[in-house]
Amino acid sequence: MTRNHVSTTVNGDQVEFLCETQQTLLEALRDELQLTGTKEGCGTGDCGACSVMVDGRLVCSCLMLAVEAEGKAIETIEGMAKGEKLHPLQKKFIEHAALQCGICTPGILIAARSLLTRNPDPTESEVRFWLAGNLCRCTGYHKIIDAVLDAAREMRGA
């Protein structure tokens, strides 16, 4: 099977990979670039575990073809912490016990960061609706919402 050559940017680094035409961005990230922090929960865009940013937009990487990544800027969970320094959302998720199994956590963190970029002071209801595309089966969401609101407070310096 002929493979396509793709050049793209992932977490600020120029990368190249080969992929089959039908492969998704999620598959390319995980299998070709070894960035396994982005998870597959459904493959149909229903669970949000594969959430990444593409040119500043929140997308399910399982719904985007890998070849479409050509020339784009992609951000994944692996780029969220700066060295040893965790992003406030990452820190608050641990402090608030907002994760259990952790399979949904990378996607929820990416989605939550994109919310706080657009809206630094969301209400509880806004957080709940923004994260409605990210399924979590362990927590019942309660502590996730607390962690996002607390991170927002800290990031605003409130």
Place this chain on the structure above:
Amino acid sequence: MSTMLKYQQKDLKIVGTRPLRPDGVDKVTGRARFGADYKLPGQLIGKVLRSPHAHARIKSIDVSAALALPGVKAVVTRDDFAEMPDEMAAVGELMINFRDVTRNMMAREKVLYDGHPVAAVAAVSESVARAALALIKVEYEVLPHVIDVVEAMQPGAPLLNENQYTAGVKPKPERASNVAKRLEFGCGDIAAGFKQADVIIEREFNTKPVHQGYIEPQACLASYSADGQADLWTSTQGHFVFRAQCAKVLQMEVSKIRVTPTEIGGGFGGKNNIYNEALAIALSRKSNHPVKMVMTREEVFRGTGPTPGANVKVKLGATRDGKITAAEAELNFQAGAFPGSPVNQASMCAFTRYDLANVRVVGNDVVVNRPKVAAYRAPGAPIAVYGVESVIDEMAKKLGIDPIEFRLKNAAKEGTQTYYGPKLGVIGYIQTLEAARAHPHYSAPLGPNQGRGVATGFWFNIGNETTCSLNLQEDGTLTLNLGTIDVAGGSRAAMAMMVAEELGIEFERVRPFVGDTSTLGFNFLTAGSRSTFASGMACVIAARQVIEKLRARVAKIREVPLEAVAWKDGRAEPADASVAQFAPMTLPEIARMAGKTGGTVAGHAEINAQGAGPGFGTHIVDVEVDKQTGAVNILRYTVVQDVGKAIHPAYVEGQLQGGAVQGIGWALNEEYVYGDDGVLQNPGFLDYRIPVASDLPRIDTVIVEVPNPNHPYGVRGCGEVPIISPMAAIANAIENAIGLRLYQQPFSPPRVLKAISDAAAAKR
């Protein structure tokens, strides 16, 4: 021989606090490795061909075209696995039969459900493997199927297993039946009990199967070496149990298989049994390459175990002043394609919250053309309790007694004789009811179309075989190797906390991890809320061994009698002023000298933990019913539960919240939908809708702590109980809101609308 450690009340420094979980940073940075994140050089991708039919005889399987496809390295079918005789083994609370395990992982004579595996291939890529599946020719003789449990019990129903005769019926029935087993529990005189009743209520309920819905699909990686040894990485709730199952169906020696558990992306009972693991090892053996197999979400729904759907009949009698005189139930549970539903557990949980003289529960375990059921958090209990607590609520209303007061009048307590065997020990059921009644939620005002419901739950909790080892390192830190999988509730943190508490050191100085199967002896899987109870007990034993060894070392170093050395706050010091005095030694000081004073210091435990303390909970829920759409909105939710002792309260709250929300999904939306063709119509998260953040309010929790007398810190376990009550509590709240009782789960908008329109039609 079993082990119990008595509860000792003491001042606690670490247990009961909220340190940060040791797996936290890895999970927020993407560094944590789950089942699908493992990879080996030269690995192949394995995929499974599944039956498109609900019930069919396999006439032939032709794999030649698939094998001829370039890039295909191996194909396995039923011919690659040995026939297994009937042999039972425990997995969690449920039992499995190896005859069925081997047939469930790969169909033999017949396919028994849509999604039943018939062949598996290993190829150089996912796309080649998929292409190979399409080239396998299976000739089926399609047979009539049966999906519904009540229909499956009828004499003329299509039979899944022509050689199955209902067990538990004497004399042995003359005709084969889909009813695999009939159970009966009871006490007292049920007829006399109903005679004493002033009011009798009898109702029938039906529920649909729901899936555990873990977000991580099953994933494993197997590597078989030509020397006959295999390595397996898999997402599992019990690596030792998976090893045993693989060894059995592959006819390998147990020690030849090493299973490394990966981080597990949710299980809830659904990862207690093997699915692809033995296929991956078999494909690796045949292809001489490592083989990785990851299920799609569709495969998870079609091929792995949901919880049963059921038909439940409940009859309750009570006196006018609110004393229950008789309680009777019939529980007809779908087992799926093979026997082994949790009807046994459901039967025992149905009424065990009440102190009752006259009880009769009949349970039927019924095979149907659906995937074989697996455990799901308090397996079976929510279904039975939905029926029973609905009738309890109706009875309270009929008698004009507050629903919590009615439960208190009949509540089980220490010494209550259960109808299934033991007397209850120290329990906290009444405390949960009283805490719920006192909670501001219970007396808050309600608006129009809003209603409040209450329901309660009971689960046994379990112990069983448990191993761990605690190694003191040269710098005075410790590594804690656990045999019990942390299924993500945070048990690694809880174990390290108990060890740190015993040793009197900081939590951060104990590094807990779960090793592979070669590092410890057999440890049972994480199920039945046994982890913090049983593994905690083992950790305490190991820590106390370490302390004893440390005291002996110090006695030797300081040349004082052993009795003179006390262990306190992480160091050895003179026991009191009357003994030989010596300079205290800290853990790092002793550790540095360990090599010269007899070698490294370690503690370990190999126990069969007994004395699990039952857990009880009381839930309060407020709902609002939209009469135009039938939608039920959860306005407020409070979980009150006796956990014995919350080692890490935040993680206990997480269990209570997560369990309650799974119960909310069960109540309101989740169900397996089959067409007349016996094919599952909603194998995806779009059409099988689990709760999302915007569906829910905050989930308030009240942790009640009535210590389990048979655990050093009083732990009971907490993961199962919270899923038991939501379905019943929500049904009761809907009735309170609109005056209509729902007898069919889920209480989805179409069903609620139908109930409203049926009631309106009946009035006309």
